[in-house]
Amino acid sequence: MKIEQLHKLYLSCNSVNTDTRKINAGDMFFALKGENFNGNQYAEQAIEKGAKYAVVDEADFANSTNIILVDNVLESLQKLATFHRDYLNIPIIALTGSNGKTTTKELINAVLSKKFKTTATAGNLNNHIGVPLTLLSMNQDTEIGIIEMGANHQKEIEFLCNIAKPDYGYITNFGKAHLEGFGGIEGVIKGKSEMYNHLIPRGKTIFVNANDSIQVEKTKHAQTYSFGNTNSDVTISLIDAQPYVKSKYNNLVIESQLIGAYNFSNIAAAIAIGNYFKVDDTNIKTAIENYIASNNRSQIIKKESIKIILDAYNANPTSMKAALLNFEKQAGTKIAILGDMFELGGEAETEHQNIVNLASYLNINQIIFIGENFFKTSVNTTKASKFKSFDTFKTNFDMSQIKNSTLLIKGSRGMALERVVHAL
Structure with missing residues (x-):
């Protein structure tokens, strides 16, 4: 099917969807594939749930008039988006x-x-x-x-x-x-x-x-x-x-x-x-x-005597350094809980050690490093401790000692350090 034809059908739909668990009546469902799933298998289910059309790229699943067969579902989604962008102008x-x-x-x-x-x-x-x-x-x-x-x-x-x-x-x-x-x-x-x-x-x-x-x-x-x-x-x-x-x-x-x-x-x-x-x-x-920040990005949370700066959506050496330098300027007792930074390749060891050195030097009362990369670093200050995983930290760290303080929580998405807030 040509993109022009697909666009006309799309305009008759309420929205585009790629997840049958979230199908609404009148949607156009795109049967995307991943490493562990094949959306083609759910095309009929999408129609049953109210989708107006389903777009597939395997002929075996194109078994009704409202299931549209294309060469590649992902490419069709992308080309349709560009066509629609031009259409709206x-x-x-x-x-x-x-x-x-x-x-x-x-x-x-x-x-x-x-x-x-x-x-x-x-x-x-x-x-x-x-x-x-x-x-x-x-x-x-x-x-x-x-x-x-x-x-x-x-x-x-x-x-x-x-x-x-x-x-x-x-x-x-x-x-x-x-x-x-x-x-x-x-x-x-x-x-x-x-x-x-x-x-x-x-x-x-x-x-x-x-x-x-x-x-x-x-x-x-x-x-x-x-x-x-x-x-x-x-x-x-x-x-x-x-x-x-x-x-x-x-x-x-x-x-x-x-x-x-x-x-x-x-x-x-x-x-x-x-x-x-x-x-x-x-x-x-x-x-x-x-505007109020949400989704673990520079979020301010107050929990009894603790002020939490939750910045756990993601982290890299640049953002971690900026967060620490800002955190040092906070008043009162300061505790930093820092998680591993991902996707650093061959620079991981150096960049994690750089953050350890910076945090140890700054005027921060207590520093807790969590993750395999931070665990490999050399920590030369009594105010710092390190744990190989979040579970190890949760099991061995006494949360009750965190009180009357400001707490910075920052790490890469894979560390999911918002769990610290729940643990508190």
Whole structure:
């Protein structure tokens, strides 16, 4: 079936779905395959549950008129998304980066939705499946689309840009994330810059943090809209970051509910993009001030005498260092519980030792390292302890000693350190 025909059928459906457990009446079901599952096997079940159409790529399962046979389900999903993007012909803002992507995306969406009907990436559905699903969640009411793009190897951002065809782009930063897949920090810069390589030849606009020398250098021949210092298109300054980030913009003081100076650039990007799209200043202020972090990202949780900074969604050497430097500035007794950082390849041993050395040096009262990588490090301070796994920590650490203190919890997603909150 041609994509044009598939698109007509898609327009008659309520939404796109890839999980039969979440089917709603009128959905179009795409029978994706994975290492341990074959969605083709569930096509008939999807129809029985109310799906209007199911898309399969194995002829044995195309046994009714509302089950559509294509050559490759995933490729059809991606091509349909691109066709739909062209059909809508609306401005698309794409963003990627090593740290802060999701928070920045949520802030941009909060600001722009004060003036426009927006559709943004849900959660962190930012890969080769999530990006098409986001595009296909847009309809003719959508005025601006906001697409988050994640990557852990070369050519992935290029591939996602070819699907989404963004008109605007922003890279939050270039940090030590996914070093194993990208091949070191230079590989990270090259991989993330694929967004620039897509936008610049097409004369599209790139939002640039003027305080980031890599961004400035990489976009010096591009059409840009910059923010940050006084030489930028829009000046935004950091007033304070203790305990929450406070910024100044157009003589307005914006008091966010986000902790850490590292969140300032995320907030500034949202302010600048709001300014570019002529969102009223007071609405920009309201949007930023009302945004509350969730999903284990810089979340503040108060539990009796304990203030918890839960930043356990993910971690890499860059974000871990930023979190620790910010945490040191907190008042009172400070306890850090840090979990392993994943996907560092040959740099894992060095980067984990660097974090141990930094944490041990900082003015933090107690440090707990959890995970196989941290367990291999050399810890030379009495205020630190290490555990090979979360279960070992939970079994051998007396949680009752954590009281009247501020607690930082940070680690890679695979460590699931939000379990510490439940253990408390």
